Amino acid sequence: MSSVDLLRLALPRYVQEEPGLARVFDEGHADRIAAALVGIRVRDVMSTASARIPIARPQATVIEVAELMAERCSPLVVVAREQGGTLGVVTVNHLLELLVDAAEGTT
DSSP: OHHHHHHHOOOOOOOHHHHGGGGGGGGGHHHHHHHTTOOOHHHHHHHHHHHSSSSETTTHHHHHHHHHHHHHHHEEEEEEEETTSEEEEHHHHHHHHHHHHHHTTTT
């Protein structure tokens, strides 16, 4: 899943189906669409994107998570609880920060 795919989750389906509608909305309407996203949790959109988002176990190493992101071309990995549910999400930006910090610590 790419960052663009994540952005699509925020767009109303009717705008995705008819892209020309995006030109007729003013900023006030765009703000109302954005306000509709307040309170939506990751799990609320997971059914839409879950087939494409890689899932890691809680014990996964940084390298395992990086490999999942690279293999699936995904900017994020969901970390699943062992007893079910979601523990959290690791983004590629955070993962890169960890890798850079680790590399800087070894020099």
